[in-house]
Amino acid sequence: QVQLVESGGGLVQAGGSLRLSCAASGRTFSSYAMAWFRRAPGKEREFVAAINWSAGNTVYADSVKGRSTISRDNAKNTLYLQMNSLKPEDTAVYFCAARLGLIVRAPTSYAYWGQGTQVTVSS
Secondary structure: OOOEEEEOOEEEEOOOOEEEEEEEOOOOHHHEEEEEEEEOOOOOOEEEEEEOOOOOOEEEOOOOOOOEEEEEEOOOOEEEEEEOOOOHHHOEEEEEEEEEOOOOOOHHHOOEEOOOEEEEEEO
16 A cells, blocks of 8 residues: 655746656555546546656656646656646646556546645646
C-alpha cells in the first residue's frame, strides 16, 4: 500500500511555470507506475501524464504534451510534474495516483490517490 501527498500548486499567470510534487510513503514506491490526473470545475477527471516504475517510459495527454514533463526520484519516493507555458485551461485540481503494473490512462485503473493540489492559471 502507498499513501500519496501532493504539493506545489498555486496561482500563476498564463505563461508561467509550476512544479508539482507527490510524496509517497512506503518502501515499495519504485514498484508502482505513477500518474497525474486533473479535474477542472464542472468537468470529469482527466489524464495528464504517466511514468512507469523505472522512468523509462512516459505518456502524456495531447493537451500538455510539449509543455509538461513527468519524472520520478525513486530514492526520494517522489513524483514530479513540471508544467511550463501554463494556460488558463490548465486550471484544475491535480492528483497523483499509483498502480502496480503498466502505465495506463484510465483513472479507474489506479488504486491509490492523493488528496490533490489546486493549480490556478490567471489570464
